[in-house]
Amino acid sequence: MEIQEKAVDRKLLLTFSGELDHHGARDALRRIELAIDAALPKTLVLDLGGLTFMDSSGIALILRSQQRMQMLDGSVIVYHVPPQPRRVLDAAGIGRLVTIK
Amino acid sequence: MRTKAINEVTLEFPSHSSNEGFARSAAACFAAQLDPTLNELEDIKTAVSEAVTNAIVHAYPDTIGKVTLKMRVCPGNVLEISVKDQGRGIADVEKAREPMFTTGGQERSGMGFTIMESFMDQLHVRSVQGRGTTVTMKKKLAARMKGGK
Ligand SMILES: Nc1ncnc2c1ncn2[C@@H]1O[C@H](COP(=O)(O)OP(=O)(O)OP(=O)(O)O)[C@@H](O)[C@H]1O
Ligand SMILES: [Mg+2]
Numbered sequence: 020m021e022i023q024e025k026a027v028d029r030k031l032l033l034t035f036s037g038e039l040d041h042h043g044a045r046d047a048l049r050r051i052e053l054a055i056d057a058a059l060p061k062t063l064v065l066d067l068g069g070l071t072f073m074d075s076s077g078i079a080l081i082l083r084s085q086q087r088m089q090m091l092d093g094s095v096i097v098y099h100v101p102p103q104p105r106r107v108l109d110a111a112g113i114g115r116l117v118t119i120k
Numbered sequence: 121m122r123t124k125a126i127n128e129v130t131l132e133f134p135s136h137s138s139n140e141g142f143a144r145s146a147a148a149c150f151a152a153q154l155d156p157t158l159n160e161l162e163d164i165k166t167a168v169s170e171a172v173t174n175a176i177v178h179a180y181p182d183t184i185g186k187v188t189l190k191m192r193v194c195p196g197n198v199l200e201i202s203v204k205d206q207g208r209g210i211a212d213v214e215k216a217r218e219p220m221f222t223t224g225g226q227e228r229s230g231m232g233f234t235i236m237e238s239f240m241d242q243l244h245v246r247s248v249q250g251r252g253t254t255v256t257m258k259k260k261l262a263a264r265m266k267g268g269k
Contacts, residue, residue: 040144041173041227042137048227072144074169078229103162110238111219111231 020070022047024054031060036069039104044076051084061093068099077104078111085117096120125192125200127153134184135176135205143172143189143203150191151199154261163239164199164259170232171203171255177224179207179253197263201240202256209249217245 020043023034031054037043055063063084067073085095097119100108108114129150133139147168148161156164168189175187188204210216217237222230237243240257247253 038141040140040169041177042140044227045137072165072169074166074173075229075231075235076173076227078231079227082229083226102159103166106162106239107166107235110235111229 020044020047022050024058026054026058026060029059029061030064031055031058031062032064032066034066034069036071038072039067039070039077039080040072040074041076044080047080048083051080052087055084055087055091059091060088061091063088063093063095064098065095066098067101067104070101070104073104073107075107075111077107078113081108081113081117094118123194123198125194128190128192130191131189133187133189135180135187136184137173137176139187140169140172140176143187144169146189147191147201151261154193154197154199155264156261157264160259160261164201167236167239167257167259168201168203170236171201171257174232174255175203175205175207175253177228179205179209181208194258197261198258199261200256200258202254204252204254206252209251209253210245210247211249213245213247 020037020039025032088095097117144165148165151164185207190202192200194200217233219234220230222228240259242258244256
């Protein structure tokens with residue numbers, strides 16, 4: 020899995036591609052936290068459009084990002100969710116906790 | 121009581137995280153003989169990923185152990201998949217299956233069993249502390265017209 024970062028104003032865009040599983044997510048949490056701490060964004064956008072697979076490892080990443088952003092009084096938007104990751108998020112009821120667009 | 125399999129395959133691999141992707145692909149390849157839909161295939165891959173990841177992360181937290189992935193085609197277009205480890209086992213299976221329950225800390229969400237349950241038709245968990253865990257899942261695939269159209 021790859022993560023690309025782009026910070027514009029107080030908005031941080033993280034674009035994910037590849038397979039987001041436990042193996043692919045190693046170090047990802049730390050990287051995301053570092054990116055948030057460096058950009059101090061008001062809005063964090065997680066673009067999942069490039070993911071070819073996601074399991075519960077992705078849920079933890081999204082929820083931890085959300086917690087981090089809440090500490091900064093900011094918000095998280097999950098964007099471009101492909102069908103398989105979408106079903107994983109739905110099965111876990113994540114739509115109730117995070118904004119999915 | 122165990123139904124007789126029409127076809128079956130057993131794979132054994134060490135609990136390296138790089139084998140998560142291998143296990144998913146192997147399951148998809150095996151399931152292909154049932155002519156699954158794309159959705160069904162993704163459901164199977166997701167459930168296998170959850171079960172295998174649990175063995176890798178929870179059964180063998182600080183060692184590398186053996187993971188056995190067994191896949192069977194049973195009468196009635198039913199796919200049966202079991203993932204077995206010989207790791208630490210689960211103290212309270214009922215509790216472990218509850219949504220959001222995790223012993224995995226920050227990097228886990230406690231949703232693995234919930235996802236397996238929702239993506240497959242049946243989920244059975246057998247575990248003995250200190251001996252290991254076997255997760256068995258079944259899914260009946262939609263019968264599709266043979267020969268296209
Ligand atoms: N093979 C196993 N061996 C030992 N313990 C297990 C095993 N599988 C699951 N568990 C226990 O059951 C709990 C719940 O598992 P589940 O897959 O639902 O969530 P998780 O793995 O903690 O988080 P997630 O799957 O969302 O990343 C785990 O935290 C762990 O304590
Ligand atoms: Mg799990």
